[in-house]
Amino acid sequence: MFCYLALLPVLALFLYVRIIPIGFGFLLSFYKWNLISPRRPFIGMDNYLELLGDENFQLALKNTTIYSLSVVLLSTAIALPLAVFLSRKSKLSPFYQTIYFLPVITPMVPMSIAWKWMYDYNYGILNYVLSLLHIPSVPWLTDPDTAIWALVIMGVWKVLGYNMVLFLVGIRNIPTEYLEAAGLDGASDWQRFWRITLPLLKPILLYVLVTSTINAYNVFTQVYVMTLGSQSAPGQAVRMLVFDIYTNGFQFFRMGYASAEAVILTLIVLGLTVIQFTLAREDKPKEG
């Protein structure tokens, strides 16, 4: 009983700063409101119906899905072998872990600005490196075809260290006896990874996939920074859902419409999470 009572203040705070705003946002999605006016007419499902035919919303949904799939798959595919490699006992392992983890703790705005410089067509370091290899410069941000991939690269760079540390923790929790026994039975490194490490990492893998998907669908800061100013990415090429919500809510002051978009985003992320959990459960080995 005491535990529940002790949790009450935190629960109340969570209710106040999280649940109530989400509920208010959901309610707002049925109204037309410009944030400033005291008038707030109820319009039922109109915002949702309008969203169905909104080209910008559809484009944002498509771009966000491409971005999220790419970032989640690439960051997982790179982080896992990195974690396996760094789980081996080595003096340099902590150093590399720190290096890979640094982007996770670095604030997004300055990093986005730094990446914008790195992507600069004329003076950016990436094109400088390409020039050393006699590869033509790439208009990373200003070309509508490459801009989204520039964001994907930065997105992978940002989450790679976080995913790697999670995998590393999972790998270190696998009892060494299993791997040693497999080794004695003649299993190769690849077989030990595929048959023992990966199946036992499944809960961590699921966690990584769920959190990465949620984070990727919420991408905003780098889109905002990299489309700011005349030397930046074309807005439509990198239009993402949260950016579209921000534009509708805080540039056009269409709060009801933006709230409807936010509700849809929540449902998408929730749906993807449920799918991931369901798939993981179906593969669970039967006991007994």
Place this chain on the structure above:
Amino acid sequence: MTNISRRSALQLAAGAGIAAASRKANAADVTLAVWTGYPELVPWYQAIGAEYTKAKGTKVTVFSTTLREHEQKLAAAVPTGTGPDIFDVGQILGITFIEAGLIKPNTGAVEALLKSGSYRKSSVDQFTIEGKTYGLPMLFSTPAMFWNKAHFKEAGLSGAPDTFQQKMDYAKKLTKFDATGKMTRSGMSLRLSGQGSGIAEKFRFILEPAGGTLIVPNGKGKYHQGYDNDAGRNALKYYIDAVQTDKVDDPKVQHDAAAFVAGNTSMLMREAWVIGEIQKQAPNLDYGVAPIPAWAGIGKKKTLLQHNGLWVNAKSKNLDAAQDFQIFLSSKEASVKLTQMSGWVAARQDVDWSPLLKEIPQYEVFVAPPKEVEFYPEPVMAAWNEIETRLADRLPGAYVDASLNDPAKLAAFIKAAAAQTDQILKQNDLYGT
């Protein structure tokens, strides 16, 4: 005449002294909060604020963020009573506050100043809604054409172009490439990338002289698109030619004021604040400022007239002091300082600009434009930002889209963009033919 005893006289004098002291103490107790979306105006607000404190005792604090954040902060703070006493914002957002009753109609000295003849008629009209005036015009945002005299001389060109077609010809002579064919200097710097309403606003710099406009009023308070026509198609073709055919600009090279200041472009259409940037960063730059060119065959030189207003928050606890400071900020002396300190052109017209023009003649086009120049104002409607931004979303992709060299595809693009403009007007119950 009534005789007053010595004691009574002393009592009266003491009373008057206490009253005066308490008035002074009251003024000193008041602190006015000013919010601006133009960080470059902060030194000006602070300087005028210091003068006001010296004169009246009232303190002034100034808070500034970027324009977009400023608008968002105002939208959240003013309705909830946590906003500033005075703020500056464009007419487009100002109208939303007026409709919500958060800016009250002008009265007394503020209204008298607005109607005193110190402002252009178009300014007074913009700040008048249904017969009532609101706020005071503070500054203009009007573009003109900056041209690099050294580049022109080097290319054998004697002066700024008069028409857009001439401008393209000049730009071809001014553009430079390196041995690999990479552009190193653009002939003209257009707004080709990024996001936000500014892209469409700059598209209008060409669309309007070409004879088009984004929206056309029907005279009954409604509007419809005005660019699914030759003017709209010609303006877009101009951009596409500049990037794809004539190659006088490229999204990959440096753009905007930074490019002009650095000598990386020869021509730029921008507002007066660029002069301030040049003074700070490249004081030796040899440049001129000319009116925006005309469209050959139409011949009128047209330029945008955007107002930024100075508004008093109706929920301010210091309404009288705020209105008094609003007038103080709008004085002739403060107006000259505004332009001198920030580069923006003050909206007051009864100002002696000669000392400023003697020092920086490039201001002339902005403060005393030639009579031939026509101004097209910004429509005062809350949906305007959405109309411009949605068009702006489409344009950067179009500028580099090779398929739009096909006139049919270009026409289809303009038709679709214009249909979206009409759709936004319909959603806001503003559509009418």
